Amino acid sequence: MDIDFCRIDRWLWAVRVFRSRSSSKKACLSGAVHVNGDSAKPAAKVRVGDRVAVRVNGYKRELEVKKLLAKRVGAPLAPECYHDHTPLRQSTPSSSSGAQVAKRDRGSGRPTKRDRRRIDRLRRT
Numbered sequence: 001m002d003i004d005f006c007r008i009d010r011w012l013w014a015v016r017v018f019r020s021r022s023s024s025k026k027a028c029l030s031g032a033v034h035v036n037g038d039s040a041k042p043a044a045k046v047r048v049g050d051r052v053a054v055r056v057n058g059y060k061r062e063l064e065v066k067k068l069l070a071k072r073v074g075a076p077l078a079p080e081c082y083h084d085h086t087p088l089r090q091s092t093p094s095s096s097s098g099a100q101v102a103k104r105d106r107g108s109g110r111p112t113k114r115d116r117r118r119i120d121r122l123r124r125t
Contacts, residue, residue, distance in 0.1 A: 006068045008035060008052070009042035014069040016078045017054055017061070027054065061086045084087070 006014075009024040012033070018024040027033050028042040032055040035044055046052065052063045067081040111119065 003068050003070060005045040005047050006070075007042065008033060008040045008044045008046045011046050011065070011069060012054065013089070014072045014078075015063075015081045016072070016075060017063070027056070032056075052082075059086075081088060 009021060012018050012027070013021040013024045018027065025042040028040055028044070031039050034042045034053040035046055035050055036052075039050075040046075040052075046065055046068070048065050048068060050065045052065065054061045054085050055062065062087060064083040064084040065081070067082055069081060073081070
């Protein structure tokens with residue numbers, strides 16, 4: 001069965017970019033998925049040759065659709081359905097954006113009011 005187009009949320013789930021279809025849908029709704037440079041809604045149609053840019057866990061992946069799928073495939077078969085144009089990753093996702101991340105030692109307990117204010121200040125900047 002050869003299909004001409006597929007929903008973007010379903011294709012991203014089928015090639016294992018996202019673990020669940022609902023997380024794929026949420027990524028589309030939040031603007032983390034672009035097809036050929038345009039922001040894509042979950043029902044956007046994707047065809048062979050389209051370029052898909054996806055932001056996952058702070059990293060941006062650029063994929064070119066090579067094959068459309070009707071069902072989810074196993075992990076060894078998934079890379080055959082797209083060509084990855086993503087440049088090599090930086091060491092951490094925050095290094096590319098320059099954002100500071102508030103870190104706390106595990107088991108250090110609940111933050112004090114002063115600590116919470118500092119954490120909030122870091123998140124706002």
